[in-house]
Amino acid sequence: MKIGDDMPENQDQFKNLLKQNGLKVTTQRIAILEVLSNMPGKHLTAEEIYDYVKKKYPEIGLATVYRTIQLLSELNVIDKLNLDDGYVRYEIGMKNHKEASHHHHHLICLDCGDIYAFQDDLLETLEERIKDTLGFQVVDHEVKLYGHCKKCLGNSNHRI
């Protein structure tokens, strides 16, 4: 699927999800979902989403963006990412695969700021060990790895 498509299947799924929860299908909600759907892997702040949505829907208010983001997050349609830079960022969920989202981690380049995603099951071993030794049952995890991406290592931009 190419950027710019309407993603009708995704949209229909979303509309059903709203209806199932007694929520209403509004132009604003669809517009916000569309922005995020068309930029998979991009991690957008509320303000950035607001700016993108305004291009197609100039009347929208920032408060609506915040309210919709919260809704999408609760419905597990989008994932939250906090890079401790003062903004909370959001990305479209991994094609509604709940399991995939659970194993979805981030590589953050300290030089250029680019974010890469990767999946890994290695943590499951760790989680089992924790359950056995500490009696703590892990149900979710958040992993952020910081370092230098291939591009920046090549450019020798790191460690300035």
Added chain:
Amino acid sequence: MKIGDDMPENQDQFKNLLKQNGLKVTTQRIAILEVLSNMPGKHLTAEEIYDYVKKKYPEIGLATVYRTIQLLSELNVIDKLNLDDGYVRYEIGMKNHKEASHHHHHLICLDCGDIYAFQDDLLETLEERIKDTLGFQVVDHEVKLYGHCKKCLGNSNHRI
């Protein structure tokens, strides 16, 4: 070392660290370090630190706490922890062992909110694999595991 001690060795190290960086040793800075030193493993917000410090030093201002926290963080004396609850939390670094701090992760109980620390080298395997396959060189990581602690599993407080 017991809670309530002066921790003179730690304090002397800190004083030297300040001097080495051309910074001044002030009563406020020492008082804030002492609060954090006396509560290892506790994750305090700026406001909480402020309240504790005020008990011994009532004239202190909140701005000084924020400025000192930032300083301590830059000097790697304390570690930052963000639980996405609107506050940034801080804890004293793991006895100045830089390597230990690198392998210091958190278990966060979804029921009672308690935070447990654990150390693990399992991620090193993962980091090597990432370097080989993606060319991304990891230099630091942040791991948060969410779940149910032993105590709450016993109380059946989970999954209410």
Added chain:
DNA sequence: GTGTCTGCAAATCTTTTGCAACAAT
């Protein structure tokens, strides 16, 4: 003495909320 640090208050900045008008069902 000189340059840094503190405390206060005001400013900043993201996110939330109250409310009247509006739109979806």
Added chain:
DNA sequence: ATTGTTGCAAAAGATTTGCAGACAC
């Protein structure tokens, strides 16, 4: 018709900053 949703503006709440006086060295 009913109920949820929007947009606006104001509020909230954590963190920061400017500045004059105070303190460390």
